[in-house]
Amino acid sequence: MLYAILCYNNEDVVCAWSQEQDDEVMARLAVVTGKLRDQGRLGPVARLMPTTAATTLRKAKDEPLIIDGPFAETKEQFLGFYVVDCETLDDAVDVAKELADANPGGGSYELRPIGAFFPGKETA
Amino acid sequence: MTDPAWISTALSSARPQAVAALLRYFRDLDTAEEAFQEACLRALRNWPEKGPPRDPAAWLIFVGRNSGIDAARRRSKQAPLPAEELVSDLEDVEAGIAERLDGQHYRDDILRLLFICCHPDLPATQQVALALRIVSGLSVKQIARAFLVGESAMEQRITRAKARIANADVPFEAPGPVERSERVAAVLAMVYLVFNEGYSAGATEIANRAPLCEEAIRLARLLLRLFQTEPEVMGLTALLLLQHARAAARFNAEGELVLMEDQDRSLWNRSLIDEGLALIDKAMRHRRSGPYQIQAAIAALHARAARPEDTDWAEIDLLYSVLESMTPSPVVTLNRAVAFAKLRGPEAALKLIEPLAPKLAGYFHFFGVKGGLLMQLGRAEEAREAFDRAIALANTAAEAAHIRMHLDRLSAPSPKSVKANTKAPSSQLQ
Numbered sequence: 238m239l240y241a242i243l244c245y246n247n248e249d250v251v252c253a254w255s256q257e258q259d260d261e262v263m264a265r266l267a268v269v270t271g272k273l274r275d276q277g278r279l280g281p282v283a284r285l286m287p288t289t290a291a292t293t294l295r296k297a298k299d300e301p302l303i304i305d306g307p308f309a310e311t312k313e314q315f316l317g318f319y320v321v322d323c324e325t326l327d328d329a330v331d332v333a334k335e336l337a338d339a340n341p342g343g344g345s346y347e348l349r350p351i352g353a354f355f356p357g358k359e360t361a
Numbered sequence: 362m363t364d365p366a367w368i369s370t371a372l373s374s375a376r377p378q379a380v381a382a383l384l385r386y387f388r389d390l391d392t393a394e395e396a397f398q399e400a401c402l403r404a405l406r407n408w409p410e411k412g413p414p415r416d417p418a419a420w421l422i423f424v425g426r427n428s429g430i431d432a433a434r435r436r437s438k439q440a441p442l443p444a445e446e447l448v449s450d451l452e453d454v455e456a457g458i459a460e461r462l463d464g465q466h467y468r469d470d471i472l473r474l475l476f477i478c479c480h481p482d483l484p485a486t487q488q489v490a491l492a493l494r495i496v497s498g499l500s501v502k503q504i505a506r507a508f509l510v511g512e513s514a515m516e517q518r519i520t521r522a523k524a525r526i527a528n529a530d531v532p533f534e535a536p537g538p539v540e541r542s543e544r545v546a547a548v549l550a551m552v553y554l555v556f557n558e559g560y561s562a563g564a565t566e567i568a569n570r571a572p573l574c575e576e577a578i579r580l581a582r583l584l585l586r587l588f589q590t591e592p593e594v595m596g597l598t599a600l601l602l603l604q605h606a607r608a609a610a611r612f613n614a615e616g617e618l619v620l621m622e623d624q625d626r627s628l629w630n631r632s633l634i635d636e637g638l639a640l641i642d643k644a645m646r647h648r649r650s651g652p653y654q655i656q657a658a659i660a661a662l663h664a665r666a667a668r669p670e671d672t673d674w675a676e677i678d679l680l681y682s683v684l685e686s687m688t689p690s691p692v693v694t695l696n697r698a699v700a701f702a703k704l705r706g707p708e709a710a711l712k713l714i715e716p717l718a719p720k721l722a723g724y725f726h727f728f729g730v731k732g733g734l735l736m737q738l739g740r741a742e743e744a745r746e747a748f749d750r751a752i753a754l755a756n757t758a759a760e761a762a763h764i765r766m767h768l769d770r771l772s773a774p775s776p777k778s779v780k781a782n783t784k785a786p787s788s789q790l791q
Contacts, residue, residue: 247415247416247417248586249374249375249378249417249418250370250371250374250375250417252374252579252582253370253371253373253374253579254370255370258366258367258370286635286636286639287582287636288586289582289585289586289589289598289640290636290639290640290643292643292646303646304590305589305590305643306589306590325642326639326642326643326646327642327646330646350635350636350639352632352635352636353632
């Protein structure tokens, strides 16, 4: 079974880390992920940019609403994600619109640029 | 993550929120700061054992408010409130406060705290010093070092500035929309000032001053989290990120200023650039342009160019012309001249800046740019004159050294240095 492990933390605090503190955290995490990589078990790893860089597309009756900022509702649950290479935010919004059209339900899509990405092994 | 260094990072990240909320409770800056200090001391005692709380700001506000009330009661000889260790439902209280923190109230608290630092009676440097002390929580010593003055002089300056704003009477009611947007504009300008204090430093001061750039970025991010739909807040944050991304490449090993086109672009900080580009992209979608967005867009074009020759000068020139019409200023025109020279040659650029001479007679960059253009045109004698003026007006040793390098090339007319002389002039924004 493939598991997605999602990280949550206080962004104010994490953004206040000094470069040294950040490097220290990343080095400690690399020990954990390195072990998994050696075992051939590590898939893609992404570090997202701060939520200030996020845009949210919320499905509405007609045109979907585009809202600045991260997804902030508690009534909906996190169901899945895509990683798409986009030239601009407009392109990403277009992709999300297409997905929203194809998806019969309501819901939202948060578009968050990825700060650092490690593809990891091919997982079939 | 319970050792002092990590706790102190958590405390300083919570500071703007906590001091801002405490200011609303106590309506007095000194009391709010004291209450925050006390809460921090208790955090340092408590957190190593119990681990940091999930919401440090809410914890500090709660404990700070109690200790402030406690202190007031002690002064009036009443019974003290229970210590926070005895408050069993702190977790619940925290949740309640955290919820309120998300509201408008909280946003206006922080805005007010930042805004009182931009009081129009305060000169720019005092605004910056006050914001660094009150909002960012830098020590007087750190601020004094950044401004190259003694600690006691800075202490005095901050005390005087505080006394001034104590009488400023910034209302505690929630501001109306117009007032709010005026406050945001004033605060953005102050954050930009903080950044420039750090950015305009020479190589020798950069170690002491670079933290100002980082503080400014932190404040910009904070504002952006509070005003997520304001394109100018996105623009300023993007601008600061994109400028700061070049920090490692701006000085060489000898401490001399390196022009953007000579910078080693592999030293540019990719992750800051990426975040800046993402933000400017986001801002542009609003189609509500503003000076910070335009400047960020210019910085973005530089950041996007893999090599100097890939720079889109036509677009940069266009953006400067928009900026000129938005905020007419001789300094903007001077910056435009650099793009102008690339597009239409040094002669045209010289024509563009000549009318600025009376207004920029005391401006280092004017003579730097002018000398550079004259040098490109082979008018060595006039170039030397302009460079001499620039050196006389230089603000930092690095600026003077940079111009001296041009002068040396002028007086050593070997074929090699003539070629080197065709460098573009430096610009303030670069």
